[in-house]
Amino acid sequence: MDNHRIQHKILDLKKQHDAAILVHNYQRPEIQELADYLGDSLDLARRAMMLPQPVIVFCGVHFMAESAAILAPEKTILLPHPDAGCPLADCASPDRVRDARKQHPDAVFIAYINTSAAVKAEVDVVCTSANALRIIKRLSDREICYLPDKNLAAYAAEKLGIRMIPWPGQCYVHDHLIDLETVERLKEQNPGAVVMAHPEASPAVLKTADIVTGTSGMIREAISSRNSHFIVVTERGLVERMRREIPGKTFIPIPTAVCSQMKLTTLETVLDSLQYFQHVISVPGPVAVKARRSLDRMLELSE
Ligand code: 13P
Numbered sequence: 001m002d003n004h005r006i007q008h009k010i011l012d013l014k015k016q017h018d019a020a021i022l023v024h025n026y027q028r029p030e031i032q033e034l035a036d037y038l039g040d041s042l043d044l045a046r047r048a049m050m051l052p053q054p055v056i057v058f059c060g061v062h063f064m065a066e067s068a069a070i071l072a073p074e075k076t077i078l079l080p081h082p083d084a085g086c087p088l089a090d091c092a093s094p095d096r097v098r099d100a101r102k103q104h105p106d107a108v109f110i111a112y113i114n115t116s117a118a119v120k121a122e123v124d125v126v127c128t129s130a131n132a133l134r135i136i137k138r139l140s141d142r143e144i145c146y147l148p149d150k151n152l153a154a155y156a157a158e159k160l161g162i163r164m165i166p167w168p169g170q171c172y173v174h175d176h177l178i179d180l181e182t183v184e185r186l187k188e189q190n191p192g193a194v195v196m197a198h199p200e201a202s203p204a205v206l207k208t209a210d211i212v213t214g215t216s217g218m219i220r221e222a223i224s225s226r227n228s229h230f231i232v233v234t235e236r237g238l239v240e241r242m243r244r245e246i247p248g249k250t251f252i253p254i255p256t257a258v259c260s261q262m263k264l265t266t267l268e269t270v271l272d273s274l275q276y277f278q279h280v281i282s283v284p285g286p287v288a289v290k291a292r293r294s295l296d297r298m299l300e301l302s303e
């Protein structure tokens with residue numbers, strides 16, 4: 001079956017089941033085209049709560065679907081591919097957070113949204129790339145442990161002039177697959193292009209950037225900027241969206257920046273997901289209640 005026919009079948013099933021399709025900015029272009037809402041992890045968490053549909057097909061990775069399940073417990077949340085996880089999220093476990101809390105009893109613990117529900121249940125507040133600086137700043141009168149992304153932590157610490165308790169963890173796409181030499185070569189080849197980088201990139205790469213922001217922040221910057229050329233230092237799926245939605249401007253991707261876990265979602269898996277109602281993501285009661293507190297706190301602090 002060609003892509004067009006599968007997309008039609010998906011849209012028919014979506015109507016039949018009164019489902020909504022939420023899609024992260026890193027998804028394949030043919031999945032992005034199906035989206036009722038396409039966005040970053042903060043946008044998608046908010047949308048999951050607000051949408052009227054009782055079924056959500058979450059085209060992203062596991063922690064995103066879990067956040068939706070926590071924020072919208074009355075809805076059925078489907079993750080099309082069961083193995084679509086986030087290796088960065090695996091850099092923190094609830095046991096390690098509990099141990100760290102014993103070692104730093106006075107610290108406030110902030111978890112990146114790229115963590116499991118069980119980790120969110122052990123911290124004080126959650127944040128995303130879109131609100132990390134704001135939330136860390138608002139809590140910076142206390143000792144802070146930010147986990148698990150060491151690059152975002154280092155960027156925020158430098159920007160806000162504070163020190164934080166270190167936590168080892170990184171995203172293999174931003175930290176390993178995006179290297180300084182490639183960014184420098186693209187800068188040389190495209191003089192005058194604006195370099196936009198995700199805060200999960202390494203400190204050396206972030207130093208070369210004109211703008212450091214999350215995926216939706218990059219889209220807003222590209223729309224409002226008077227510049228026409230942008231080097232987009234994040235996962236390549238975002239560039240597909242920018243090229244489609246912002247015609248007339250040039251977006252230069254990092255060729256190697258591909259998140260294999262995001263790419264596990266294909267049209268076939270979305271079709272199966274709606275056909276067989278798979279894979280249902282739910283979070284057990286006590287963990288959901290505690291993780292919800294941390295997510296609600298994020299939503300309050302990011303106002
Ligand atoms: P955003 O919240 O900026 O969309 O990022 C999510 C993510 O997984 C980055 O690698």
Ligand code: SF4
Binds near residue numbers: 087088172174200261
């Ligand atoms: Fe996780 Fe990195 Fe993929 Fe984002 S790009 S989902 S942080 S592995």
